[in-house]
Amino acid sequence: MPLTFPHFGSLKYVFVSLFHELGRYDLVIPNKPSKKTFQLGSRYSPEFVCTPFKLTLGTFIESLDRGADELGMGGGHGYCRFRFYWQVQKIILEDLGYDCSWIRIDYESTRDIIQVMKSISVGCNTLQTIRAFQIGWVKNRLTDLTDQLLFKYRAIETEKGSSKRIADEAFKLIVSTRKMSKIRKLQKTIPKMFAENVEVDKKANPLKVVVNGEIYVVLEPALNLDIYKRLNELGVITKTPVTLRRFIDIGQRLNPFKKMDFQIANSYGVKYVPYRVGGETQENLGDAVLYKKKGWNGLVHLYPFTCMPEIIARSIFPQVSRETDMPVLSLVVDEHTGEAGFQTRLEAFVDLLESKREEMLKKRKTKIASH
């Protein structure tokens, strides 16, 4: 039974290698979502459901047409609608005449992840499953690292497209490496690959903008119209603190000496929203404070239309921005988002950041001169 899952940015590579570790080679790797995927998805979706529902449904229909009949999706219960997606999608797909079975993972409970993975694996025992899961989360660290390097180098490269080429090579390397010791070594190899093979403009003084928001929108380039590429082309270094590792990186979560990014951000966000409201609301608000302290220039907050937790964040962001003096741009994304409008807003935001930086420099110069 060929297995498939929603397209999820560079996490696609993690999922593929995870299933390979579990002995599943009968995968239908989802195509990158296109305009047609959006159309397919929104044709059969409820009217005002959030956009990830439509996109994942579209991807599933395309994958089912290509021969898949086992679908992997999040399940369980939580604040957000995401866990209930599969139930509705199942009924929609049944009505459309597809015959498929579902694998649903409650990704917040480690026990459930391991149980489900064991049940879909080809003859893995519990220990082997845990080992495969470990390889999954370590590889996720690598894909995050690659993404981070790509978003940095692409902004300052001299030859257009060279860093993207290296990133693709790195992803291939991540998927093909199987041994744990070799995977660990990649953590050093990948930065070296970028440093050696990408020529950078050393005089450039790029702005730094952090992108955060709802996890699916932030990590899926088809949905956020590849905002990282757009910002990089404007000469801005970007980064995203949002990652799935928050749920699956048990190694780092158990490490008492290391705090994960989201935990630090959360400690700043609690001031504005004291209790969890689901999604990444607290972390996103905290990021504005955290990255201001780190010296970043601005923040772009992305969320899908009608997303419940992020609307709370969006309503509080003006206050955070005012108090910390961090420019914040909130962007709603859905299937109707026009590229031109999106680009114009980003350009205006970057222009604003640039003029703000110049002003700051001028102030500092006059301060030094007066001393």
Add this chain to the structure above:
Amino acid sequence: MSKKVGIPRALIYYKFATMWETFFTQLGAIVVVSPETTKNVREVAIEIAPDEDCYSTKILHGHIMDLKDKVDYLFVPRFGSKHKTDMGCPKFIGLADVLRSLYPDLPKLIAPHYNVAKYGHTKFDFFKEVLKVGFVFTKNPFRIIKAMRKALKADKENKKKLIIDMETLHLWEQSAILLNIPPDEIKDEKTLKIALVGHTYVINDSFCSLDIRKKLQSYGADVITSEQMPRELIDEQLDKLENRLYFEFEREILGTIMYFLENGGVDGIIHLMIFSCGPDSLAGELANRFALKKQDIPLLQLVLDDLTAEAGMKTRIEAFVDMLRWRKEKHATHIPTLRVS
């Protein structure tokens, strides 16, 4: 001087009205509940509320504006859930923070937090939160405990009165009794039975729901609402779904629709949805698909938002009721002929 506490007449006020009012009156506070929603409130709300919030949350902003100069405290609880897995709406938990952030000049907010599903709060935690709220008004803990007991008792009694038992439901389904007292002018007509399904804060807000309850009654229909349904029926219906529907307020809505689609018992179902309500979008789709498979009970889904025009909705409701009446009459004439043959 006793302190004034303001409660906006929106969202979960409709669920816990008696409990809150009894509690604060027992503590010796003056309870100021904002008046019913009016056109004016809506206009204020739409102007100041965040664009992407759902219609009902927007309305709350209007009520807050109405109250803010009249009271010393505003009561906007962060109600998460009271079930092990089921959640309320995440917006209700963040509401107090959003209000404080948007309008810094508001009176003091009283925002206790209670969330069993994600924080594992126990009865003791609930008690602690109650004490925290109570100490704002009085220094006597025994008075707070007494007020809490009375409030919980009042809430229980109110629920008992509201939620009908199975026997009454079956009698109503067989048209033996009426749940509402019909208006005088249509007493002799054959009454239709309609299930009116939607969030408590939509059905009971006569302005937001375009006074649909009264309208249906004046067309000669007896209405049962989703909040009146026995809980065990709803749980029984929702167990048929493979994933537990974990939205506490949505459960009664989808459960009611599924029950009536399966068992008949009503002539039609009207589902009031709120635009951009998260759970409604999924439950509405499910209801829609279930209704398409079971075509003997007609389902009308109306999506309400701040642009809803009353005339258009009225026409649709009238047309729906006419259709139901026509169906019923056709049915009535058909059944005898079937028996003869």
